[in-house]
Amino acid sequence: MFFSNLVDTADHHADLRESVGRLVGEFGRKYFQECVAKGEQPDALWKKLGEAGFLGVHIPEEYGGSGGGMAEFNIVIEECAAQGCPMLYLVITSICAPIIATYGSDELKDKWLPGIADGSRKMAFAITEPNAGSNTHKVTTTARREGNGWVLNGAKYWTSGIDEAESVLVVARDAELAESTGKSALSLFVLPTNTPGITMQKIEAAVQSPENQFSVFFDDVKMDADALVGEPGQGLRQVFAGLNPERISAAAINNGISRFALSKGSAYAQDRTVWSQPIGAHQGVAHPLAEAYIEVQAARLLNARAAQLYDAGEDAAEAANMAKFLAAETSLKALDQAIQVHGGNGLSLEYGLADLWFIARLHKTAPVSREMILNYVAQHSLHLAKSY
Structure with missing residues (x-):
């Protein structure tokens, strides 16, 4: 169709769209509905997408991806939904992977990006808070230095899919920088979801999706120094x-x-x-x-x-x-x-x-x-x- 030629501006985009559509179409809307009804994750579909390289089209090649960008990932996400499988976890991947790829240390990139690219590892994203809403400057979850690491305290709201994620990327106020500068200095941290001090409370929601939503509480959660993404205070x-x-x-x-x-x-x-x-x-x-x-x-x-x-x-x-x-x-x-x-x-x-x-x-x-x-x-x- 005319619009397809305009949307898919590169030759390989049309091939990518056809390949994703064919793979996801083998599962289809009924499969996705059954996963939701049973409270199960679409693991079989996710695995196939990872094995085919579709989950990592926007991740650099040196970390197991295809070296493409959001133009390619846009196609993957849209085609999944067009086959009746709107996967909200793909949105989370689109947030975490670029942040880690752009600002993460070599250790963080090596540890997480290959697994995100092949679908074997998932990372949640925690930014929203009950009293902050769209105003990220008002984030109150706080990270304070302790020895060579950090201690995290606070709460997040509407955190998607953290129950199935191996790690979570948390946006927190940097206590020392906020106190010394008077500004809302934010820092980003990646920590395993099974870290002591993390508790989750499921939010019952009307959204018919395999991904669940949670309130997440951080009570004196200890993080190593290497949990920090990039420079402290540069989180925004x-x-x-x-x-x-x-x-x-x-x-x-x-x-x-x-x-x-x-x-x-x-x-x-x-x-x-x-x-x-x-x-x-x-x-x-x-x-x-x-x-x-x-x-x-x-x-x-x-x-x-x-x-x-x-x-x-x-x-x-x-x-x-x-x-x-x-x-x-x-x-x-x-x-x-x-x-x-x-x-x-x-x-x-x-x-x-x-x-x-x-x-x-x-x-x-x-x-x-x-x-x-x-x-x-x-x-x-x-x-x-x-x-x-």
Whole structure:
């Protein structure tokens, strides 16, 4: 199709998309639904993606990856969702891997990146706090030096998939630097999730996904010196190496959901016959699907541009934020229309649409809410006065 040629700007991108789609398609929506229903992880699919090299397309070759970038990882994430398997853990991978690759010590890179690339190791990301929300400057989880290491105290909220992760990347306030400078000096730490002093409390959520959400508590958690990522007090700058990929990845999930929904909706509109005509022959059915399709392709193109800018080392913040905003909005419209076309069947789990709703809706709120994206665009793109 025309839009595929535009989205896949490199020849190998089309091949990558076809290969990922074929692999994930062998599992499909039913497999993913069964994993959710049983409270199991899609381990078989994850293993296959790792063995095929798809989980590490954005990781440097010297650490077991393919040496690509977010343009390639965007394709992997979107294609998984387009086959009915929206994997939220891929978003976490898009945050942690670039941060470790860019700022981590050689020891941290050697220890974690190869396992992330082949899927044998998972790393969670802990930044959100109940009283900080979108204001990362207000993080209160604190790391204080003790001997040659650190002691971590505090709590995080809505930490995804930490129960299945081997380690967690934690954003914490650097106590000494904060006290001496009066600023919100942040530092990043990688620590094993089985470290004494870490406890987790599951958050019961409406999102139909294998990944669980947790409140995480750190009580006098002792960390070695090598747990620190990069330079102390530089955590905010380091986090931004992962935030644009995070937005691109979230958009990719929603764009994939949109493609899945529109594919199901258009197929049903062709097959379902009422009064001797397929319902798709009626403009009242066809036009909303067509309009959603146009908007989804615009969202996909914007996300591809954001990934391209990021990989080129240019400022991708505006494009990544707008791509995430547009993908969330358009996926809800596409999904809603596909459900509507199915009539009562749209609410049946058999058709695989209704239970995607909260995953799609999630990305209007997180990571980074639509309101904060609008604030960013108003301030940085339109040069309006800061409103918060």
